[in-house]
Amino acid sequence: MTETPSPRDRISDALRTANADGKVGLIPFITAGYPDKDVFVDTLKAIACEGDVVEVGVPFSDPMADGVTIQRSSHAAIAAGVSLQWILDELKAAGDIGAPIVLMSYLNPLLAFGFDELAEKSAAAGVCGFIVPDLPWEESESFRHSLDSKGLALVQLVTPVTPDARLELLCKGSQGFVYAVTITGITGGDVALPPEVTNYLDQVNSHTELPVCAGFGVRHAEQVDNLGKHASGVIVGSALVERLEAGDDPAAFLASLRA
C-alpha cells in the first residue's frame, strides 16, 4: 500500500512529473480574487489545467518586494474584501482544483491569523505550502514548526546575491521546491539567457535535490524553453495577472508558453 504523499511532496512530485514528461514545470501565479472575486475558483481551476503547481497571492497592503502589477492587484483585492480567511474558505469549498496550491503571502497577514490555526485550516483547504517573501530562514522557525505538523512546505527563496554558504543553507531548508529569484528580469525581446543567469541556476541546482523554479518575468515560449535547460520550472506572475486584467483567457496564454 502506497503512503499518501504529504502536501509538501505533492508540490515536488507535480514538478518532477512534468519534467519526466519532457516539459518544464509551470507555476502560474494569480492574486487571489483579482480582478473578479466571483470567478476566483473558476480561474484557479482553469490555470491548474495548464500549470503543474498553482501559486495564489494573499493580498497585502505593503507588498514591498513586488512590482507595480502585483501592488495594483493586491490593493484592488483588499478593497474588494479578499482576506486570508476568505481565500481559505473558497479553497475549501472548491475541493481539489487539479494542482497543488502554494500560498504566497507577506508575513503580517499570517501572523494576524495565527500560525497553528493557519496550518490546520490551510491543510484542510488543500493548500500544500507557503512562500513568504519577508520571512528569512533565521526567523522562520516558529512558522515552520506549525507547518511541519501538517506536512506543509515553506518554500525558501534564493537570489543571485545569496552567498554560497547561505545558498546551501536555504536549499537544504527548502521544501516543495527552491524559488530562485532573479533580480534582472528577462525582457521580451531578449530570449537568450545570459551566462550569469545560467551559472546561477546551475549553482542552485548543485545544492539541492528539490526542483528549482525560476521567478523571471516570463512572457514567451522561447524563454520557457531556454530556462527549462537549467531549471525544473518557471513561475509566471505579472504577465498572467496582466492577461487576466485584459480579460484574456489565462489557460490559452499558459498553454502557449509550453507550446
Added chain:
Amino acid sequence: MTETPSPRDRISDALRTANADGKVGLIPFITAGYPDKDVFVDTLKAIACEGDVVEVGVPFSDPMADGVTIQRSSHAAIAAGVSLQWILDELKAAGDIGAPIVLMSYLNPLLAFGFDELAEKSAAAGVCGFIVPDLPWEESESFRHSLDSKGLALVQLVTPVTPDARLELLCKGSQGFVYAVTITGITGGDVALPPEVTNYLDQVNSHTELPVCAGFGVRHAEQVDNLGKHASGVIVGSALVERLEAGDDPAAFLASLRA
C-alpha cells in the same frame, strides 16, 4: 528810504500783516505740478490770493515724514516729470505770484542740485525760504550758509516731543516762522483744542518773536479760528491737495477757512 526786506523777512512780514488785520495767517501747501503740471502757476496764483505765504512741495521719491496724500501726490508729480529745476524755472517765469513762496523739500534733491547754486536760483525765482523735514539743526550749517548769502529762510520745525532746551535752540535758529508740527491731527468733528496742544503752542511762542505756524490737519473754519488764539498761522496741506485732486476750486476752499 526804506530798505527792501530780505526774502526771509518777507515771510514773517506777510504773516504779521495778516495778524495785524485780525486774521490768522494762512499757509496753503501744494505739491508742485500736481495734479496737473500745466496749471501749476495758475493754481499757485489762485491760492496766493487767499494765503499769506505759499508752501510748495518739491516731490521726493521717499517722503518718509508724510502721510499717504502727500506720498501719492509726490510720486505722481515725479512721474509727470516735476523736478526742482522745473519748479525753479516755472517760478522764475511766473514772476511775483502775490505771496512769498517757501519750498518744502527733503534733503536729497537739494544736495543733488548743489546748495550754492540752489540758493542763487531760488532767490532769482522769488523763493523766500525752505522747509527741509529731514535736515535737523545740527546738520544744517552748510545749507544755512548757502541760504544766508541770499537772505533765504530755513524754517525750523518743532514738535510736541521736542525737549525745552532744544525748543529754545530751534526757535532761536528758525527764520521766517517757526513750524510747529503736531503729531495727533485734529479731526474734523472735534474743533475744540485739547489743552496739551494749546500749552504746546503757547510754549513755542514763549521762545520766539517769530510767527509760530501750526501744521495740523486743518479742514474747517472753526479749527482755524481756535488755532488763531495760540498761533500766528496755520498750514493747510493734505486737505488742499485733496480738493485739487477732486477738481474743486482751491481759492474758495481756502477762503472758507477764514470766513
Added chain:
Amino acid sequence: YAPETLVPALTRLAENVYRYLDDDDFMAHLDSQLRGWVGRPTPLTLAAGLGKRWGAEVYLKREDLAHTGAHKINNALGQALLAREMGAKQVIAETGAGQHGVATAAACARVGIPCTVYMGAVDIQRQAPNVDRMYQLGAKVVAVETGDRTLRAAIDEAFRNWVADPEGSYYLLGSAVGPHPYPYLVQRLQSVIGTEAREQMLNIAGELPDLAVACVGGGSNAIGLFHPMLADDSVEFLGVEAGGHGPGLGDNSATLAAGKPGVLHGSYSVLLYDGDGQIQDTHSISAGLDYPGVGPEHSLLKTIGRVSYVTATDESALSALQECCAVEGILSALESAHAFAGAREWAQQNPGKRILIGLSGRGDKDMPTLSQHIPSPLVATGDAA
C-alpha cells in the same frame, strides 16, 4: 524579516556598522563633521516662558538649529559617511515630512554620492517647501503614487528599489525602524542628542531632568534623546505619539497606544493593522509621525515600562505649537509640537518638575499646513493720513 534579496546586503551593512561605529578614525571624522558642518552641539534652551505657564522648569534640546533644520541630519550624515566607506554608487532614501529627504540630500552632496529620495505624493503636496529644497541640493525626488501615498508607501518603494540593486545602492533609512541593523544604527547615530542634552542639563540646570519628552513616529529622535539617559534611574521618559483626530482606527498614528505586534518593512515591532493583518492607513497632521509602525526599541521600552507612551491630538499639537511661538519665539515642527503637548499635560499633573523636551525640528516646512489651520490676516497700508 527582510526579503531574501536584501539579506546579504543587510548582513554586509551590519558588519560595517559594527566595524565603523567602533572605529576611532571614523567616529572622529563623524564628530568633526557634526561640529563643523551640522552645528553640533545644538543648544539647550531654558524656556522660561513656557515654564512659567506650566508651573515647571522647561528645557528644550534644539535640534531645530541643526543643519537642514531637524535631528534627521545626525543620522543622514553618519550613514552617508558609512555609505562612502562601503563604496556605494548611489544612496536611496524615503521621506515623510521631507526632513529626512532634505537631510539625506544635503549629506550626500557633502559626502559626494548621488541620491534618490522616494516621497509619497500626498506628502509632496503637504510638504512642498522641502521638496524644492531636495531638488536644490541635487537629489532626484520620486513621487510615490502607490499605496497610501505617504511615508509608508515611500518606504515600500525605497525597499523595492533597493531590492533591485542591493550591492550598488545604499539604503539610507531615516528612522529607528526597518530590519536589523537599521534600528541599532539609527539609535547609535541619534544618541548624540541625548549625550549632549545630558551633559548640558548637568552644566546648565545643574541636574538631570525629572522627565525627558519626545515625539514618536518611527521614533528616532526619541530614542536618540532617551537612550543615553536610560541608565539614569531618576529620569522618567515620555514618548508622545500622534493622536490625530482621536482614538478611532485610522484616525491617528498612535502605534504603541493602539497597535499589536506585527511585521512591516523588515522589522517585528508594534504596528497598526486590521484583523486580516492589513496595515492600517493612519492620520496625523504631521507627516513625520504619519506612520503605522514604531521602532522595535520603543516596543521594548514600553513592554519593560521604562518609557511611558501617550498621545497628543492634532488640535493639542497645534495649540502647543502656537504657545511655543508666542512665548519662546520658536517655531517648532508639527512633529515636535506633539512633545510640547505631552509635556504640558504631564506638567499639569506633576507640578514643579524639571522637564527636558526634544525639539526635533523647525516648523518652516509646515507652513502650508499651518496656514490652513491658523489664518494669517494681512494688513495693508491704509488710507489714514
Added chain:
Amino acid sequence: YAPETLVPALTRLAENVYRYLDDDDFMAHLDSQLRGWVGRPTPLTLAAGLGKRWGAEVYLKREDLAHTGAHKINNALGQALLAREMGAKQVIAETGAGQHGVATAAACARVGIPCTVYMGAVDIQRQAPNVDRMYQLGAKVVAVETGDRTLRAAIDEAFRNWVADPEGSYYLLGSAVGPHPYPYLVQRLQSVIGTEAREQMLNIAGELPDLAVACVGGGSNAIGLFHPMLADDSVEFLGVEAGGHGPGLGDNSATLAAGKPGVLHGSYSVLLYDGDGQIQDTHSISAGLDYPGVGPEHSLLKTIGRVSYVTATDESALSALQECCAVEGILSALESAHAFAGAREWAQQNPGKRILIGLSGRGDKDMPTLSQHIPSPLVATGDAA
C-alpha cells in the same frame, strides 16, 4: 538727517545704546541668550569641496544655522532686549527678504513685546514663506503698497509710523543704515559674527584668513564679519553688492559701485539716485540686497580703501548658490550667494589663498524664487515592473 519728531527719540536711544552696550549685566544676559536661544557660536565650516574647485582654502561662517536662519537674529535679539530695558510698549520693524522680520518677530516673542513688521507688497510675494513665519510668531505684518513696494518703501513706512509714536514705539532697524545710533548699534550687535569667526579661524585653520568676504545690501552682516578683523593688517576684505541684471541704472542694487553721497532714511551715505536727487528703483534677485543705500561705515571703508567692493550679477549668484548646494550640501540664501560668487572670482585671480565667507543666511526662504529660475523636474513611480 532724521525728522525733528524723531530727534528726541534718537537721542534717547543713543544714550541707552551707550549705557547698555557697556553694561556688564546687559551684555552677559545678551550673551547667554545668544548661546542658549540663538545657538551661538555658529560653526565655522571647512568647505573642502569648494576649496578644491576654486584652488583655495575656503571656510564658511555659518549664520544660516542661527535661530530663524540668518545673522539678523543677532541684531533683533539685542535690540529687543534693549527695547524692553527702555520700556517700549511695542516694536516696529521693516523687512526686505523677511529674515529681519522673522528674527524680530521671534525676538519680540521671546522678550515679550508686541511687534508690527512693515514689508513691501512685492517682497511679500517673493518671500511668502517668511510672511507666514512672522504670523506664526505672533507679529502683525503690514503690506506696504506705496513707493516701490520693496524694502525701501517698508523703511519709509516704518519711520512714518515711528514718527507717529516715537516714545511708546521702539523702531528695531534691521541693517547698518538709518540715522545715528542705528549704524553703530547694528555694527556692535553683529560684530559677534566676526569676533567668533576670528577666534575660530585661529583655532581651526591656525591662521587668520587672507580674505574675508560678505554680501552687502544695507551691510549689516558684512560689517559684523569685517569689523572685528579690520585691525588685522594681513586680512583683506571684499564686500559683494548685488549686480542684478547688469551695470545700468535701475538694473542693480550696487550702491557703492554706482552711487553718490546722499541722504536717505536719516543717514548720509552713498546712495543710488538720479540727477534730480530722486532715489533710484533698484533690482536684485535677492530681496535682502534690493536697497538703494548702504551703511555709512561701508562708505567710509571704501573711501579709505580698507575694504574692496565688487558686484555679482543675479546669474553668477544663482550659479554660486547651486555650486554650494551641489558640493557642500548647504543651501545658502540668495543674498549670501553673492558673497560666494565674489569669493569664487577673487579666488581665480588669487590662487592658493585662505578665504573666509560670511554665509549670512539659509536659502529656504528663497524657494519661490529659486523654483522659478532652477526648474524642478518631478519623477513619479512609473509602470516599469
